[in-house]
Amino acid sequence: MSDRRPIVVLLTADGVEPPADLDAMARIAEIRTATDGTLADALPGADVLLVWDIFSDALSRAWHAADALRWVHVAAAGVDAILFDGLRSSSVRVTNARGVFDEPIAEYVLACILAHDKLLHETEEFRREERWVHRETRRVAGRRALVVGTGGIGRATARLLRRVGLQVRGAGRRPREDDPDFGVVVDSADLAAHLTDVDHLVMVAPLTETTRGMLGAGQLATLPDGAHVVNVGRGALVDQSALTAEIAAGRLSAHLDVLDTEPLPADDPLWTLPGAHISPHMSGDVIGWRGTLSDQFLGMLTDYAAGRDPGPAVDKQRGYVPGR
Amino acid sequence: MSDRRPIVVLLTADGVEPPADLDAMARIAEIRTATDGTLADALPGADVLLVWDIFSDALSRAWHAADALRWVHVAAAGVDAILFDGLRSSSVRVTNARGVFDEPIAEYVLACILAHDKLLHETEEFRREERWVHRETRRVAGRRALVVGTGGIGRATARLLRRVGLQVRGAGRRPREDDPDFGVVVDSADLAAHLTDVDHLVMVAPLTETTRGMLGAGQLATLPDGAHVVNVGRGALVDQSALTAEIAAGRLSAHLDVLDTEPLPADDPLWTLPGAHISPHMSGDVIGWRGTLSDQFLGMLTDYAAGRDPGPAVDKQRGYVPGR
Numbered sequence: 151m152s153d154r155r156p157i158v159v160l161l162t163a164d165g166v167e168p169p170a171d172l173d174a175m176a177r178i179a180e181i182r183t184a185t186d187g188t189l190a191d192a193l194p195g196a197d198v199l200l201v202w203d204i205f206s207d208a209l210s211r212a213w214h215a216a217d218a219l220r221w222v223h224v225a226a227a228g229v230d231a232i233l234f235d236g237l238r239s240s241s242v243r244v245t246n247a248r249g250v251f252d253e254p255i256a257e258y259v260l261a262c263i264l265a266h267d268k269l270l271h272e273t274e275e276f277r278r279e280e281r282w283v284h285r286e287t288r289r290v291a292g293r294r295a296l297v298v299g300t301g302g303i304g305r306a307t308a309r310l311l312r313r314v315g316l317q318v319r320g321a322g323r324r325p326r327e328d329d330p331d332f333g334v335v336v337d338s339a340d341l342a343a344h345l346t347d348v349d350h351l352v353m354v355a356p357l358t359e360t361t362r363g364m365l366g367a368g369q370l371a372t373l374p375d376g377a378h379v380v381n382v383g384r385g386a387l388v389d390q391s392a393l394t395a396e397i398a399a400g401r402l403s404a405h406l407d408v409l410d411t412e413p414l415p416a417d418d419p420l421w422t423l424p425g426a427h428i429s430p431h432m433s434g435d436v437i438g439w440r441g442t443l444s445d446q447f448l449g450m451l452t453d454y455a456a457g458r459d460p461g462p463a464v465d466k467q468r469g470y471v472p473g474r
Numbered sequence: 475m476s477d478r479r480p481i482v483v484l485l486t487a488d489g490v491e492p493p494a495d496l497d498a499m500a501r502i503a504e505i506r507t508a509t510d511g512t513l514a515d516a517l518p519g520a521d522v523l524l525v526w527d528i529f530s531d532a533l534s535r536a537w538h539a540a541d542a543l544r545w546v547h548v549a550a551a552g553v554d555a556i557l558f559d560g561l562r563s564s565s566v567r568v569t570n571a572r573g574v575f576d577e578p579i580a581e582y583v584l585a586c587i588l589a590h591d592k593l594l595h596e597t598e599e600f601r602r603e604e605r606w607v608h609r610e611t612r613r614v615a616g617r618r619a620l621v622v623g624t625g626g627i628g629r630a631t632a633r634l635l636r637r638v639g640l641q642v643r644g645a646g647r648r649p650r651e652d653d654p655d656f657g658v659v660v661d662s663a664d665l666a667a668h669l670t671d672v673d674h675l676v677m678v679a680p681l682t683e684t685t686r687g688m689l690g691a692g693q694l695a696t697l698p699d700g701a702h703v704v705n706v707g708r709g710a711l712v713d714q715s716a717l718t719a720e721i722a723a724g725r726l727s728a729h730l731d732v733l734d735t736e737p738l739p740a741d742d743p744l745w746t747l748p749g750a751h752i753s754p755h756m757s758g759d760v761i762g763w764r765g766t767l768s769d770q771f772l773g774m775l776t777d778y779a780a781g782r783d784p785g786p787a788v789d790k791q792r793g794y795v796p797g798r
Contacts, residue, residue, distance in 0.1 A: 253613070253615065254611070254613060257588065257591075257592065257613065257614050257615070257638075258592050258611070260588060260638070261585075261588035261589060261591075261592040261594060262594075264581065264584060264585035264588055264589075265585060265588075265589055265594055267581075267585075268581065268582050268585040270585060270586075270589055270594070270595075270751075271594075271598060273751075273753045273754075273756075274595060274598065274751065276754075277745060277751070277752055277753075280740065280745045280746075282736075282737035282738060282754045283754060284754045284755065284756050284759070285754075285756060285759075286756070286759050286760060286761045286762075286763065287578070287582070287756065287759065287760055287761070288760060288761055289577070289578060289581065289760045289761075290581050291577065291581070310638065313637040313638065314581075314584070314634065314637065314638065412606075413606035414606060416604065421601060421604045422604075427594075427597075427598065427601070428601055429597045429601075430597075430600075430606045430607060430608045430609075431608065432597075432608050432609060432610070432611065433611075435608070435609075435610050435611065436610060436611050436612060436613045437610045437611070437612055437613075438610075439610065
């Protein structure tokens with residue numbers, strides 16, 4: 151690390167609130183603000199890229215201008231939008247907003263599971279029709295959940311669901327039977343073999359070439375009648391048209407916080423199908439989340455500027471930060 | 475206890491499924507089935523009344539015919555509908571469906587709290603309008619809940635909410651600071667003094683002359699803006715018109731599983747007010763609940779017929795089974 155202050159490019163977009171700690175960052179580094187269209191102009195000489203507009207993939211197009219880049223931080227849990235071959239094969243370090251979303255998303259998943267088992271959405275539909283229709287609900291204790299994805303969010307989800315009494319297993323790359331959070335982790339490469347006794351299937355894996363489409367028509371068909379899918383990972387983990395068909399048939403229902411195309415297009419049947427509960431990619435975004443993301447980067451930048459390690463790096467081949 | 479088999483009157487109603495264990499009960503006792511209109515004819519000589527139609531108050535009108543009655547079992551948690559002065563001053567023992575609803579209702583309360591903090595109902599409204607509107611939700615960990623009622627259901631609720639990370643206090647007749655489930659229990663006779671810092675107010679007290687209207691306009695006014703009321707106890711615990719006014723003003727919101735009049739009348743504003751989420755008295759009714767109630771009474775009847783204590787009695791002056 152040289153004595154000069156690092157140069158940080160803040161990649162943002164119109165209408166996105168800037169980091170709350172921008173002034174503090176500017177005391178440590180020279181800050182250049184860019185958007186998709188100006189990124190190539192801002193990158194020459196820059197050491198660090200802060201991807202604050204987390205849906206941007208502009209770096210792949212401005213990559214030729216990244217002549218001094220050493221570190222890219224993505225202010226999100228998933229880094230799928232930013233990765234491309236040039237970045238993967240470079241020595242540029244990639245970090246993510248590790249930990250920030252773990253507990254908020256775990257709570258959101260629990261909310262979806264309870265809403266399903268206690269029939270809250272159906273009760274609201276009856277209320278809208280001004281109909282008083284008593285029905286029996288389910289105990290949530292004892293229900294069987296499979297959490298696909300064993301990173302920080304999956305682990306926080308497993309711990310919370312277990313505290314409420316659900317039976318929880320995980321699905322990941324490395325099967326095992328003694329995981330501290332999941333107990334049993336089944337092989338996510340052989341998902342269909344582990345879905346026949348699942349009541350609540352929680353998708354929270356990172357999107358990589360391995361996980362893309364991992365919940366396809368064949369896997370969905372092995373879920374029991376009445377099973378409930380919660381997707382808080384990425385839309386492309388799931389074959390959305392196959393899931394739509396299962397929901398339309400009344401066999402499955404789902405809470406989908408992420409979708410193939412966001413916002414969901416106007417003519418998509420998921421807007422109106424009974425049993426489909428879509429939400430606009432907000433499961434982890436609790437009040438103050440942008441401040442937390444800003445604080446996290448400020449801390450990492452402080453470490454970087456002092457020559458210390460800014461935090462765990464994404465394995466760019468795998469597409470996520472590997473566990474211990 | 476004499477050698478003759480006890481006579482049990484089953485008080486039911488048209489359309490109510492009979493107890494699953496009726497045949498087993500008939501091996502222990504003579505069973506007479508009655509409805510509101512025939513109760514007076516069935517009671518003479520009967521030892522036991524099983525109130526299976528839990529909304530019935532027919533016993534007060536047929537009381538003159540209860541010439542041998544020793545025990546009334548109500549297949550519900552709350553016994554308010556059955557109690558009247560003649561029964562209170564008699565030596566007839568009253569029991570309730572103690573424990574059956576504790577965990578199911580605790581789960582339902584948690585579902586309501588999470589639906590509120592994660593904006594699930596609002597998200598469904600946007601979905602119905604096919605609008606993609608990102609919003610920030612709340613962390614539920616750290617939120618402040620006050621559970622009014624320290625019986626079995628209140629205790630199960632407190633334990634579950636604490637496991638999910640809420641800060642929980644109780645409100646009951648006997649204030650204390652070392653309760654195993656609540657930690658602090660504040661004085662329910664002075665409720666208004668303890669509502670200023672409550673995010674989620676859970677009403678689960680039994681309905682008695684002391685608790686009727688305990689959450690009145692004055693108490694409601696002390697709740698902070700944005701507070702959320704969950705009523706799974708009895709409608710009459712709350713001044714329903716005062717609560718309706720607070721919801722109409724947008725200051726409070728509520729999940730109400732119980733109401734002054736059930737079913738809720740057709741013209742009631744609670745059907746349509748944003749922020750009012752009514753449900754048809756179903757919070758504890760999980761799949762199999764009637765079987766559990768039947769099994770519970772069969773076990774108690776078996777004890778009774780053998781001369782053993784059938785289980786903890788309701789304090790008929792107070793209107794509930796007192797804690798230890």
